[in-house]
Amino acid sequence: MPLRVAAGLVAVTIEKAQQLPRQVVELPVTAVSQVMQISMRVQQRITDLAIKGDRAISSLRPVDDNPSWATFDDEAPARPAEEPAEPVGELPVEEPSNGSVTDLRPPARDATTAGAPAGLPGYDQLSLAQLRARLRRLSVEQLTELLAWETAHQDRPAFVTMLGNRISTVTDL
Numbered sequence: 432m433p434l435r436v437a438a439g440l441v442a443v444t445i446e447k448a449q450q451l452p453r454q455v456v457e458l459p460v461t462a463v464s465q466v467m468q469i470s471m472r473v474q475q476r477i478t479d480l481a482i483k484g485d486r487a488i489s490s491l492r493p494v495d496d497n498p499s500w501a502t503f504d505d506e507a508p509a510r511p512a513e514e515p516a517e518p519v520g521e522l523p524v525e526e527p528s529n530g531s532v533t534d535l536r537p538p539a540r541d542a543t544t545a546g547a548p549a550g551l552p553g554y555d556q557l558s559l560a561q562l563r564a565r566l567r568r569l570s571v572e573q574l575t576e577l578l579a580w581e582t583a584h585q586d587r588p589a590f591v592t593m594l595g596n597r598i599s600t601v602t603d604l
Contacts, residue, residue: 548573548580559589566597574598 548554550573551565578594
């Protein structure tokens with residue numbers, strides 16, 4: 432029996448020696464693969480710990496359902512019930528140092544500036560970000576009308592540039 436076991440060990444050693452050149456070539460790939468597996472396991476464990484930590488911290492303090500920073504351009508800011516709302520379009524009147532009263536309200540619009548272009552009602556009241564959010568749904572004709580209205584009325588460089596760029600993008604499609 433010991434002789435047979437010794438012969439078996441010699442046979443296994445010879446087989447391993449014959450496979451050694453192939454294993455040496457595969458060694459870098461195998462090593463890199465094992466290192467990556469270990470790295471991924473460590474990252475998963477760290478992520479699990481962070482998630483459990485978040486749960487533990489959140490159980491200590493309540494979460495605000497409506498945080499003040501989570502508003503969209505379309506939403507009007509909420510006003511407390513006791514604060515009276517100012518009429519839209521009117522600004523407060525300021526008294527300068529010389530004693531005369533200065534009215535900061537915008538000048539009354541004439542018939543040519545009374546409305547916005549038909550393609551986008553309320554255009555003249557939109558911020559640049561609000562306009563950018565609405566541009567994708569407008570046709571080339573509507574964009575051209577907006578650009579003409581902007582250059583004829585307020586002629587704001589950022590608005591003119593954005594409308595021009597959008598018209599170029601849509602016509603190139």
